Amino acid sequence: MQRLMGVPLAALLFAACDTSPKPAAASNPAEASNPAGASSVATLVTMQAMIHFANDESGLSESAKAILDEKVPIFRANPALRIVIVGYASEPGTAAYNLALGTRRAQAARRYLVAQGISSTRVEIATRGQGELLVEGPGEAADAQNRRDQFQLLIAAHNDVFLLPPAQ
Numbered sequence: 001m002q003r004l005m006g007v008p009l010a011a012l013l014f015a016a017c018d019t020s021p022k023p024a025a026a027s028n029p030a031e032a033s034n035p036a037g038a039s040s041v042a043t044l045v046t047m048q049a050m051i052h053f054a055n056d057e058s059g060l061s062e063s064a065k066a067i068l069d070e071k072v073p074i075f076r077a078n079p080a081l082r083i084v085i086v087g088y089a090s091e092p093g094t095a096a097y098n099l100a101l102g103t104r105r106a107q108a109a110r111r112y113l114v115a116q117g118i119s120s121t122r123v124e125i126a127t128r129g130q131g132e133l134l135v136e137g138p139g140e141a142a143d144a145q146n147r148r149d150q151f152q153l154l155i156a157a158h159n160d161v162f163l164l165p166p167a168q
Contacts, residue, residue: 091138
C-alpha cells in the first residue's frame with residue numbers, strides 16, 4: 001500500500017474528497033479560494049502520474065514532457081511540495097546497468113522540472129533499476145510498462161493532507 005508522510009494513500013484520497021468546511025486560513029488567499037475537494041484528488045493524481053521511456057533510453061518523449069508540464073503549476077501553487085522521482089528499468093540488462101539507467105531517467109525528469117523554474121531543492125531522485133516491476137513477465141508490453149519514472153510526494157502543501165490545485 002502506498003503511503004504519503006506515513007499515511008495510507010487511500011486515507012489521503014478520502015481526506016481530499018472531504019468537502020466539509022475547513023477552518024479559515026486567511027493568511028493565504030490561494031488556500032481560501034481553493035478548498036479541498038475533487039480537484040485536490042485530481043491534483044494528487046497529476047502529481048503521481050508516471051512517465052515512460054523507450055528501450056535503453058533516458059531521453060524524455062513529448063508525452064513525458066507533457067505529463068511533467070502538468071506538474072509545474074501544481075508545484076507553483078504548493079510551495080512546500082517536494083517530490084522524489086524514482087527511476088526504473090525493465091528486466092533486460094545487468095542489475096548495475098539498470099540501476100544507472102534508472103538514475104539517468106530520474107535525472108532527466110528532474111532537469112526538465114528545474115528548467116521549468118522548479119527549485120532543484122524540491123526535487124530529489126532515486127533509482128530502483130529493475131526492482132519493483134509493475135508488470136511481471138517477458139515481452140515488450142511488460143518491459144514498456146516497467147521503463148518509467150514514478151513520483152512520490154514528500155510534503156503536501158501547508159502540512160495539509162490535500163494539495164491546492166493551480167489557481168484558475
